[in-house]
Amino acid sequence: MAKRPTPPPSAPGDAAPRPARKSGRPTSAKPPRPRARPPAKDRPAPAAAPAPSPAAAAPEAPAPAPAPAFALPGEEQRQMIETLSLNLARAAMTAQAAIAEAALSQADRPAALSPDPFNVGPAMTQVMSGLASRPDKLFAAQADLFNRYMDLWAATTRRAAGEEAPAAPGKDKRFKDPAWTENPMFDVMRQSYLVTADWMNGLVSSVEDIDPRTKRRAEFFTRLLTDAFSPSNFLASNPAALKALAETNGESLVRGMQNFAADLERGHGKLKISQADYGRFEVGKNVATAPGQVVWRDELFELIQYDPATETQREIPLLIFPPWINKFYILDLQPENSMIRWLSSQGFTVFVCSWVNPDVDKADYGFDDYLQKGIYRAIEKALEQSRSEHINTVGYCIGGTLMGAALAHMAEHGDDRVTANTFFAAQHDFAEAGDLLLFTDDHWLNEIEQQMDAAGGVLPGAAMADTFNALRANDLIWSFFVSNYLMGKDPPAFDLLFWNADQTRMPKKLHLDYLRSMYGKNALSQGEFEIGGIRADLSKVRIPLYFQASREDHIAPMNSVYRSARAFRNADVTLTLAGSGHIAGVVNPPSANKYQHWTNPALPDTLAEWQAGAQEHPGSWWNHWADWLHARSGGWVPARDPRTGPLPAIEPAPGSYVKVKS
Numbered sequence: 001m002a003k004r005p006t007p008p009p010s011a012p013g014d015a016a017p018r019p020a021r022k023s024g025r026p027t028s029a030k031p032p033r034p035r036a037r038p039p040a041k042d043r044p045a046p047a048a049a050p051a052p053s054p055a056a057a058a059p060e061a062p063a064p065a066p067a068p069a070f071a072l073p074g075e076e077q078r079q080m081i082e083t084l085s086l087n088l089a090r091a092a093m094t095a096q097a098a099i100a101e102a103a104l105s106q107a108d109r110p111a112a113l114s115p116d117p118f119n120v121g122p123a124m125t126q127v128m129s130g131l132a133s134r135p136d137k138l139f140a141a142q143a144d145l146f147n148r149y150m151d152l153w154a155a156t157t158r159r160a161a162g163e164e165a166p167a168a169p170g171k172d173k174r175f176k177d178p179a180w181t182e183n184p185m186f187d188v189m190r191q192s193y194l195v196t197a198d199w200m201n202g203l204v205s206s207v208e209d210i211d212p213r214t215k216r217r218a219e220f221f222t223r224l225l226t227d228a229f230s231p232s233n234f235l236a237s238n239p240a241a242l243k244a245l246a247e248t249n250g251e252s253l254v255r256g257m258q259n260f261a262a263d264l265e266r267g268h269g270k271l272k273i274s275q276a277d278y279g280r281f282e283v284g285k286n287v288a289t290a291p292g293q294v295v296w297r298d299e300l301f302e303l304i305q306y307d308p309a310t311e312t313q314r315e316i317p318l319l320i321f322p323p324w325i326n327k328f329y330i331l332d333l334q335p336e337n338s339m340i341r342w343l344s345s346q347g348f349t350v351f352v353c354s355w356v357n358p359d360v361d362k363a364d365y366g367f368d369d370y371l372q373k374g375i376y377r378a379i380e381k382a383l384e385q386s387r388s389e390h391i392n393t394v395g396y397c398i399g400g401t402l403m404g405a406a407l408a409h410m411a412e413h414g415d416d417r418v419t420a421n422t423f424f425a426a427q428h429d430f431a432e433a434g435d436l437l438l439f440t441d442d443h444w445l446n447e448i449e450q451q452m453d454a455a456g457g458v459l460p461g462a463a464m465a466d467t468f469n470a471l472r473a474n475d476l477i478w479s480f481f482v483s484n485y486l487m488g489k490d491p492p493a494f495d496l497l498f499w500n501a502d503q504t505r506m507p508k509k510l511h512l513d514y515l516r517s518m519y520g521k522n523a524l525s526q527g528e529f530e531i532g533g534i535r536a537d538l539s540k541v542r543i544p545l546y547f548q549a550s551r552e553d554h555i556a557p558m559n560s561v562y563r564s565a566r567a568f569r570n571a572d573v574t575l576t577l578a579g580s581g582h583i584a585g586v587v588n589p590p591s592a593n594k595y596q597h598w599t600n601p602a603l604p605d606t607l608a609e610w611q612a613g614a615q616e617h618p619g620s621w622w623n624h625w626a627d628w629l630h631a632r633s634g635g636w637v638p639a640r641d642p643r644t645g646p647l648p649a650i651e652p653a654p655g656s657y658v659k660v661k662s
Contacts, residue, residue: 120218300356310347358505376406517529
């Protein structure tokens with residue numbers, strides 16, 4: 001093919017070469033439009049040329065070139081659009097690469113054990129059948145939904161006409177950004193969602209003549225579904241996320257997709273949403289820092305004795321049994337909210353049982369092992385170290401369930417070493433144990449058993465974390481999904497959420513027995529739970545007991561704890577109801593001046609009756625408990641130094657077991 005001839009160079013005096021056309025411009029110039037000229041007689045005579053001046057004699061500056069017809073308003077705007085486009089592309093590529101890598105990492109793993117592990121399908125089938133059997137009720141529900149939407153559109157129309165002010169922001173934290181109410185489009189989107197979600201949940205709840213637990217399962221997963229489809233969970237319908245996208249030229253989304261990729265990598269191909277800045281905390285460095293010594297260690301626990309904070313201490317020491325589902329340092333996060341430090345400052349000798357993070361070698365450990373090798377051995381060693389004949393104990397959550405069974409076992413054998421016991425958020429009667437009951441039917445338990453078999457005989461820590469997160473999906477899943485991924489924010493440096501993610505494994509035998517005996521059969525409150533060779537009878541426990549429940553607890557609901565307190569019908573029971581939930585209701589130091597608590601010396605048949613006669617007090621319940629504990633802890637003795645006791649100090653608190661990761 002012949003080459004295009006090269007034009008010769010311009011000679012001096014020739015017209016300047018025409019600038020090259022910009023890409024995208026027309027390739028041929030349009031002819032100029034002819035301009036009409038007036039007749040000669042009407043044209044004005046040419047004016048005389050003025051005399052040249054020095055300034056005029058100087059060569060004129062070239063006139064600025066006219067702006068191209070398709071030019072953007074300015075260079076700055078062009079750069080902003082280019083940056084936004086590049087960041088959107090980067091975000092998309094980051095997400096695609098992360099998803100592809102996750103798919104590859106999951107390719108060699110076995111498929112899910114069941115396409116419906118929570119057995120939702122049969123529950124929803126029964127709900128739909130119940131609705132179909134009552135067409136009048138279904139028609140009424142449809143009419144109700146229609147009327148709600150008509151009211152919504154009427155209000156929207158009035159607002160558009162200026163006849164009605166925007167609705168006041170609600171209490172739903174998902175829609176706290178002002179744009180959800182100030183912008184008419186997002187306001188309609190928000191209200192439409194709330195109308196539909198409330199209608200769907202109400203429709204499922206209205207079904208009659210089906211098994212209550214089946215209905216509850218359908219209600220729970222309908223709520224999970226409606227929570228997932230909130231417009232706040234999608235970039236295109238979240239005004240706060242869109243604002244962040246515009247203000248950062250897309251960098252917020254890039255950071256969000258980087259967070260997304262990091263969480264996929266951390267979960268080895270499964271999305272493991274970060275709830276805290278895990279790099280900001282280290283056990284023993286800036287959490288779990290109360291001074292003390294490990295004075296005993298065996299295959300199941302480390303016994304920690306904490307340094308005294310007073311010159312004298314109560315004669316009877318205090319031994320705390322935390323849940324083995326979590327690590328004990330929820331009671332020792334920071335100095336300002338450490339219950340362990342606070343108890344030491346009140347003059348108590350504090351021991352804590354730090355459970356081992358069990359591996360496959362503990363797969364066959366059950367309640368008998370945790371009773372004999374855990375409760376009894378820890379009591380024995382704490383008494384030996386403190387040179388005391390009696391001890392007071394605390395059982396927190398599932399640690400309290402075990403402690404209740406242990407007290408019944410002690411009562412059966414005339415063992416009076418425990419003088420008084422306290423329960424934090426602990427259940428013994430599981431008839432009203434909340435939404436966790438949904439995860440304990442035979443179908444789900446078979447799934448759990450297969451999952452533990454696949455892991456070698458232990459339940460991975462992440463499994464329980466996922467279950468607990470599902471109980472409060474908006475707070476523990478979707479809020480972080482929006483913040484981390486849509487907004488591109490870094491997870492907060494929050495000690496409690498760091499602890500919450502520091503999960504432990506659980507032995508197969510122990511965990512299955514717990515789920516089947518407690519949640520499945522409610523055996524402990526019925527006197528049918530076997531432990532240590534006997535059937536535990538809670539009515540035989542006669543020592544003083546202090547129960548703490550929390551009003552908003554979703555793991556150990558207050559009504560369940562109240563029923564548990566009444567199950568010890570021959571004991572001297574004191575019950576306190578705290579504000580907040582399963583963690584903040586317990587870990588609430590007096591210095592924080594937060595929440596409130598209620599007391600009532602009586603223990604009537606129902607929680608409602610107890611609440612009707614209860615007295616409300618501002619702030620923490622800790623002082624009320626300390627007064628109760630002081631009255632049952634004997635006289636004062638010289639402070640006990642863990643380094644000078646009969647048991648040799650092994651290493652400083654918090655020990656080694658608490659640092660083992662799952």
